[in-house]
Amino acid sequence: xxxxxxxxxxxxxxxxxxxxxxxxxxxxxxxxxxxxxxxxxxxxxxxxxxxxxxxxxxxxxxxxxxxxxxxxxxxxxxxxxxxxxxxxxxxxxxxxxxxxxxxxxxxxxxxxxxxxxxxxxxxxxxxxxxxxxxxxxxxxxxxxxxxxxxxxxxxxxxxxxxxxxxxxxxxxxxxxxxxxxxxxxxxxxxxxxxxxxxxxxxxxxxxxxxxxxxxxxxxxxxxxxxxxxxxxxxxxxxxxxxxxxxxxxxxxx
Amino acid sequence: xxxxxxxxxxxxxxxxxxxxxxxxxxxxxxxxxxxxxxxxxxxxxxxxxxxxxxxxxxxxxxxxxxxxxxxxxxxxxxxxxxxxxxxxxxxxxxxxxxxxxxxxxxxxxxxxxxxxxxxxxxxxxxxxxxxxxxxxxxxxxxxxxxxxxxxxxxxxxxxxxxxxxxxxxxxxxxxxxxxxxxxxxxxxxxxxxxxxxxxxxxxxxxxxxxxxxxxxxxxxxx
Numbered sequence: 001x002x003x004x005x006x007x008x009x010x011x012x013x014x015x016x017x018x019x020x021x022x023x024x025x026x027x028x029x030x031x032x033x034x035x036x037x038x039x040x041x042x043x044x045x046x047x048x049x050x051x052x053x054x055x056x057x058x059x060x061x062x063x064x065x066x067x068x069x070x071x072x073x074x075x076x077x078x079x080x081x082x083x084x085x086x087x088x089x090x091x092x093x094x095x096x097x098x099x100x101x102x103x104x105x106x107x108x109x110x111x112x113x114x115x116x117x118x119x120x121x122x123x124x125x126x127x128x129x130x131x132x133x134x135x136x137x138x139x140x141x142x143x144x145x146x147x148x149x150x151x152x153x154x155x156x157x158x159x160x161x162x163x164x165x166x167x168x169x170x171x172x173x174x175x176x177x178x179x180x181x182x183x184x185x186x187x188x189x190x191x192x193x194x195x196x197x198x199x200x201x202x203x204x205x206x207x208x209x210x211x212x213x214x215x216x217x218x219x220x221x222x223x224x225x226x227x228x229x230x231x232x233x234x235x236x237x238x239x240x241x242x243x244x245x246x247x248x249x250x251x252x253x
Numbered sequence: 254x255x256x257x258x259x260x261x262x263x264x265x266x267x268x269x270x271x272x273x274x275x276x277x278x279x280x281x282x283x284x285x286x287x288x289x290x291x292x293x294x295x296x297x298x299x300x301x302x303x304x305x306x307x308x309x310x311x312x313x314x315x316x317x318x319x320x321x322x323x324x325x326x327x328x329x330x331x332x333x334x335x336x337x338x339x340x341x342x343x344x345x346x347x348x349x350x351x352x353x354x355x356x357x358x359x360x361x362x363x364x365x366x367x368x369x370x371x372x373x374x375x376x377x378x379x380x381x382x383x384x385x386x387x388x389x390x391x392x393x394x395x396x397x398x399x400x401x402x403x404x405x406x407x408x409x410x411x412x413x414x415x416x417x418x419x420x421x422x423x424x425x426x427x428x429x430x431x432x433x434x435x436x437x438x439x440x441x442x443x444x445x446x447x448x449x450x451x452x453x454x455x456x457x458x459x460x461x462x463x464x465x466x467x468x469x470x471x472x473x474x475x
Contacts, residue, residue: 137417
């Protein structure tokens, strides 16, 4: 098992594995999204207080969860990359970042869309909103740093250090913003709802969460394949790939 | 320890030979603090309310102005490589550089803050807490900033990138620094905020020189 893991930590061996895996995860993501959305949009009952507008929860909550999970995953690969000095870890870290940034942005966006009809405002300086915004900035900082450094190995290592420093900071930021918010008595709107969520609602939300999880894995694998191709473009095994051969033949004719 | 003192002394001497760099960031702080009342209006009640926040944000930006220079000159002339090769731990040398940065860009702001606070009509008590919170908080800025400065060393568009990396990480220091003064004004007492700021300094002082040294090695090796 361990040997297998090490076998796949080489980009050359991981490339075909990722190629086999990502369509499976993409199919799972599509199927689960359709199921979850159907359950959420048509089966789940209308909320007593919020009417139909609450249904954005089926996108908003899973997206927010994923934005945090992906940052943790980035920190995990960053730590692995720094300790074992594996090339694939850095590639996975940078493949995860855009998906995480998109989720963080969507979380803010759907939150604003939900906030307007429910609280009458697009934005409140609530602890969760503010820390989600800062998480979004952290993602952007990571992407900006890794894309500004030309040397891929240095970009990976610098990005890994930043991801780890950020991961240590995220809880501190969350609690500081939370305390700041309660002291200022700024937003009187509380996002915390009772745990008495209806069974179907909870089910639909969890299915959507799994669906987005599958989507994130599929996108990351797809993106990491491109990153592997770009970084290893001078190696023989990439030139020998059937899809690359076909491309270069086409370019020649 | 002697290496620590030597690097500290060297950085201070170098900076004091080019005083304008130190003076610019202090002047920047003064100007930013003077611009806010012009934008908000001279209403003293409002200014008293926003004063601590403005002074803190000003200090944050001013200390960031000089971050890019923390390692740049040493990187350009190869001193940094010699430091990385030296038998002394790079973290210790980096810690000395961070302390020098704070002495040159943080400490002047701490000393100046009470004077500028007077422009915002802060009470004597609030001024005292403001100074104390800056005294505890500005080292955090230098410590966290050092990691960002090391990461962006020699990178295209490094200065703008540095702000993007470092500003989100400054949020806790800002929240508790400005919050301490607000808490004092509203009568809650600032001791909790100041304790947390002290905790932040200690944690950052343990991890930051080490993380910066790792980042510097990455920058030097490539």
